[in-house]
Amino acid sequence: xxxxxxxxxxxxxxxxxxxxxxxxxxxxxxxxxxxxxxxxxxxxxxxxxxxxxxxxxxxxxxxxxxxxxxxxxxxxxxxxxxxxxxxxxxxxxxxxxxxxxxxxxxxxxxxxxxxxxxxxxxxxxxxxxxxxxxxxxxxxxxxxxxxxxxxxxxxxxxxxxxxxxxxxxxxxxxxxxxxxxxxxxxxxxxxxxxxxxxxxxxxxxxxxxxxxxxxxxxxxxxxxxxxxxxxxxxxxxxxxxxxxxxxxxxxxxxxxxxxxxxxxxxxxxxxxxxxxxxxxxxxxxxxxxxxxxxxxxxxxxxxxxxxxxxxxxxxxxxxxxxxxxxxxxxxxxxxxxxxxxxxxxxxxxxxxxxxxxxxxxxxxxxxxxxxxxxxxxxxxxxxxxxxxxxxxxxxxxxxxxxxxxxxxxxxxxxxxxxxxxxxxxxxxxxxxxxxxxxxxxxxxxxxxxxxxxxxxxxxxxxxxxxxxxx
Numbered sequence: 001x002x003x004x005x006x007x008x009x010x011x012x013x014x015x016x017x018x019x020x021x022x023x024x025x026x027x028x029x030x031x032x033x034x035x036x037x038x039x040x041x042x043x044x045x046x047x048x049x050x051x052x053x054x055x056x057x058x059x060x061x062x063x064x065x066x067x068x069x070x071x072x073x074x075x076x077x078x079x080x081x082x083x084x085x086x087x088x089x090x091x092x093x094x095x096x097x098x099x100x101x102x103x104x105x106x107x108x109x110x111x112x113x114x115x116x117x118x119x120x121x122x123x124x125x126x127x128x129x130x131x132x133x134x135x136x137x138x139x140x141x142x143x144x145x146x147x148x149x150x151x152x153x154x155x156x157x158x159x160x161x162x163x164x165x166x167x168x169x170x171x172x173x174x175x176x177x178x179x180x181x182x183x184x185x186x187x188x189x190x191x192x193x194x195x196x197x198x199x200x201x202x203x204x205x206x207x208x209x210x211x212x213x214x215x216x217x218x219x220x221x222x223x224x225x226x227x228x229x230x231x232x233x234x235x236x237x238x239x240x241x242x243x244x245x246x247x248x249x250x251x252x253x254x255x256x257x258x259x260x261x262x263x264x265x266x267x268x269x270x271x272x273x274x275x276x277x278x279x280x281x282x283x284x285x286x287x288x289x290x291x292x293x294x295x296x297x298x299x300x301x302x303x304x305x306x307x308x309x310x311x312x313x314x315x316x317x318x319x320x321x322x323x324x325x326x327x328x329x330x331x332x333x334x335x336x337x338x339x340x341x342x343x344x345x346x347x348x349x350x351x352x353x354x355x356x357x358x359x360x361x362x363x364x365x366x367x368x369x370x371x372x373x374x375x376x377x378x379x380x381x382x383x384x385x386x387x388x389x390x391x392x393x394x395x396x397x398x399x400x401x402x403x404x405x406x407x408x409x410x411x412x413x414x415x416x417x418x419x420x421x422x423x424x425x426x427x428x429x430x431x432x433x434x435x436x437x438x439x440x441x442x443x444x445x446x447x448x449x450x451x452x453x454x455x456x457x458x459x460x461x462x463x464x465x466x467x468x469x470x
Contacts, residue, residue: 001027001028001029001030001031001100001153001154001155001156002100002103002104002155002156002157003026003027003028003029003041004026004027005023005024005025005026005027006021006022006023006024006025006026006027006067006068006080007023007024009027009043009068009070009080009096010023010080012095012096012099013070013080013082013092013093013095013096014082014092014095015070015080015081015082015092016080016081017080018074018078018079018080018081019074019075019076019077019078019079020077020078021068021078021079021080022078025067025068025078026041026067027041027042027043027067027068028040028041028067029041029042029043029153029154029156030042030153030154031043031045031093031096031149031150031153032044032045032150033045033046033047033054033146033150035054035057035060035061035064038060038061038064038065038066039064039065040065041065041066041067042061042064042065042066042067043066043067043068043069043070044057044058044061044062044066044068044069044070045069045070045089045093046058046069046070046071046072046075046079046089047086047089047090047146048085048086054071055069055071055072055073055075058071058075058076058077058079059075059076059077061077062077062078068080070082070089070092070093071089072084072085072086072088072089090145090146093146093149093150094145094148094149094176094180096149096153097148097149097150097152097153097180097181098149098179098180098181100152100153100155101152101155101162101180101181101182103157104155104157104159104162106159106160107155107159107160107161107162108160108161108162108184108185108305109161109162109164109181109182109183109184109185110125110129110161110162110163110164110183110184110185110186110187110301111164111165111166111177111178111181111183111185111186111187111212111215112125112163112164112165112166112186112187112189112297113165113166113167113168113174113186113187113188113189113209113212114187114188114189114190114191114192114209114228114234115189115190115191115192115193115194115195115205115209115346115348116189116190116192116194116290116346116348116349116352117189117190117290117293117294117349118141118143118165118166118167118189119140119141119143119165119323119326119343120286120291120294120321120323120326120327121187121189121294121297121298122137122138122163122164122165123137123321123322123323124286124294124295124298124316124319125137125163125187125297125298125301125302126161126163126322127315127319127320127322128298128302128307128312128315128316128319129160129161129163129301129302129305130161131307131311131315132160132161132305132306132307133160133161134158134159134160134161135159135160135161135162135163136151136152136154136155136159136161136162136163137151137162137163137164138150138151138164138165139323140323140324141165141167141323141343142165143164143165143166143167143177144167144169144173144177145173145176145177148164148166148177148180148181149180149181151164152164152180152181161305162181164177164181164183166178166212168195168208168209168211169195169198170198170199170208171199171204171207171208171211172208172211173208173211174208174209174211174212174215175211175214175215178211178212178215179215182215182217183212183215183216184216184217184222184223184224185216185223185224185225185226185301185304186212186213186215186216186223186224186225186226186241186243187212187226187297187300187301188209188210188212188213188225188226188227188228188234188237189228189231189234189293189294189297190228190231190233190234190293190348191205191206191209191231191233191234192205192346192347192348192349193205193346193347193348193376193379193383194344194346194347194348194349194375195346195375196375196376196377196379197374197375197376197377197378197379197380198375198377200377202233203233205233206233206234206236206237209234209237210237210240213225213227213237213240213241213243214240214241216241216242216243217242217243218242218243219242219243219244223241223242223243223244224243224244224245224246224304225237225238225241225243225244225245225246226246226247226248226297226300226301226304227245227246227247227248228247228248228249228293228297229247229248229249229251229253229254230249230250230251230254230293231249235247246300246303246304248293248296248297248299248300249293249296250292250293254296255275255276255300256273256274256275256296256299256300256303257273257274257275257296258271258272258273258274258282258292258295258296259271259272259274260272261289261292263289263359265362266287266329266360267287267288267356267359267360268283268284268285268286268287269282269284269286269288269289269291269292269295270282270283270284271292273295273296273299273309273312273313273316275299275300275303275309275312276303276309278308278309278310279309280309280310280312280313280314281313282295282313282316282317283317284316284317285317285318285319285320285321286320286321286327287327287329287339287356287360288327288352288353288355288356289352289355289356289359290349290352290356291327295316298312298316299312299313299316302315323343324340324343324457325340325341325342325343325457325460326341326343327339327341327353327356328340328341328460330460330464332463332464334442335442335443336440336441336442336443336444336445336446336463337360337364337444337445337446338446338448338460338463338464339353339356339357339360339445339446339447339448339460340448340457340460340461341353341447341448341449342371342448342449342450342454342455342456342457342459342460343452343457344451344452345371345372345373345374345449345450345451345454346373346376347373347376347383347386347387349449350370350373350387350449351387351390353368353447353449354368354387354390354391354394354396354447354449355394356447357394357396357445357447358394358395360445360447361397361445364443364444364445365397365398365441365443365444365445366395366396366397366398366444366445366446366447367396367397367398367399367400367436367439367440367444367445367446367447368391368396368398368399368400368446368447368449369400369402369432369436369446369447369448369449369450369456369459370387370391370399370400370401370402370406370409370449370450371402371403371405371406371449371450371451371454371456372384372402372403372405372406372409372450372451372454373387373450373451374405374451374452374453374454375451380405380408381408382408384406384407384408384409384412385408385409385411385412385415386412387409387412388401388408388409388410388411388412388413388414388415389412389413389415389416390412391409391412391413392412392413392415392416392418392419392421393416393419395419395421396421397421397422398421398422398423398424398439399413399421399422399423399424400424400425400426400432400435400436401413401423401424401425401426402426402427402428402429402431402432402450402454402456402459403427403428403454404427406450406454407425410423410425429454429455429456429458429459429462430458430462432456432459433458433459433462433463436459436463437463440463446460446463448460
């Protein structure tokens with residue numbers, strides 16, 4: 001973080017210096033909301049929670065080295081007091097991040113959004129850009145009004161690139177995040193049906209995602225919109241921005257293109273990257289053909305930052321998975337492959353997971369453990385049935401459906417009369433793990449997929465832990 005005095009932070013956040021806090025005390029970072037992450041010079045942001053209240057840890061934070069606490073009610077520790085509650089503290093945090101972003105004249109800010117693939121693309125882009133200079137990116141999916149500013153506040157005078165994942169739960173959310181840290185480059189991956197229950201339609205989702213390209217500076221000011229040419233809703237955003245548009249995809253007209261796409265026996269894509277008249281081979285360490293589009297988006301940004309095509313291809317090939325539970329592949333000692341893709345799920349990512357399983361399972365028995373996809377609204381039953389049909393049509397050997405909300409998946413599978421696989425319905429993750437332990441044999445392959453609320457990562461972890469304990 002860029003060092004700031006408490007009186008300057010108070011001015012920015014519109015708070016009051018209270019307790020034993022001194023105006024000249026300096027915050028050098030990090031800014032954190034978890035008192036266990038406090039270090040010397042930190043600013044601890046106290047927020048209320050469902051189970052704990054950050055204000056109760058104010059003394060512990062200062063004892064651990066925090067310079068002060070940003071709080072919405074008085075505490076004994078030195079603090080900056082914000083009038084209001086948690087919402088006002090979060091707004092204050094955003095103002096502080098905006099002030100730091102404005103003091104990063106040499107840093108390029110890149111925003112990444114889309115219905116799926118945001119975190120993987122962000123992780124991949126950060127790995128590639130680190131070859132050019134110091135790069136800040138969030139851990140995991142810190143992509144909301146709290147995680148976004150916390151990431152920005154990690155930047156300092158040496159930062160060359162800030163890669164931000166921007167998410168939306170409604171219209172205006174992405175615009176707000178972009179006001180905190182205005183991006184020069186915006187990447188839109190896709191518009192799917194994730195959160196359609198909240199938005200009401202795919203068109204509304206596109207409207208929200210397009211706020212990223214609307215926030216970009218003009219082409220004359222260096223703004224660049226990186227758009228997926230293979231997604232009609234994304235490429236339609238071209239009309240919503242004054243930034244220069246760079247397209248990527250499999251279509252021949254894409255500015256950044258992949259040709260000769262293949263998957264190896266482990267489901268990892270290889271292809272030829274074409275960009276600006278040059279080409280180079282790419283062999284991704286990530287699993288799934290859907291990773292090709294993520295890699296192309298990264299290549300487009302890297303090219304804008306001045307990387308040569310050969311260097312981009314090498315960087316992509318040498319980068320790997322970072323965030324947990326996203327196509328996380330573990331090969332057990334007995335040869336069973338467990339793919340933990342349980343961080344979240346929507347119809348598009350669920351379909352991609354099943355197609356990846358189909359590739360991995362060539363010559364092997366396949367097991368799909370599927371939980372429900374949340375926030376689909378009126379489309380819930382139809383979308384789950386469609387996934388069940390797809391699993392059956394792909395010939396999954398055993399389909400394990402977890403939880404009552406996922407029951408339409410089973411109905412969809414049953415509707416495929418030619419499917420000869422086994423259908424197992426269980427109430428929860430522990431029962432799913434037990435069912436698999438009874439059935440798995442050496443060399444089988446299992447994929448685990450469901451929305452975050454389903455907690456299906458426990459299935460994969462149980463399967464791996466049981467074998468490791470032998």
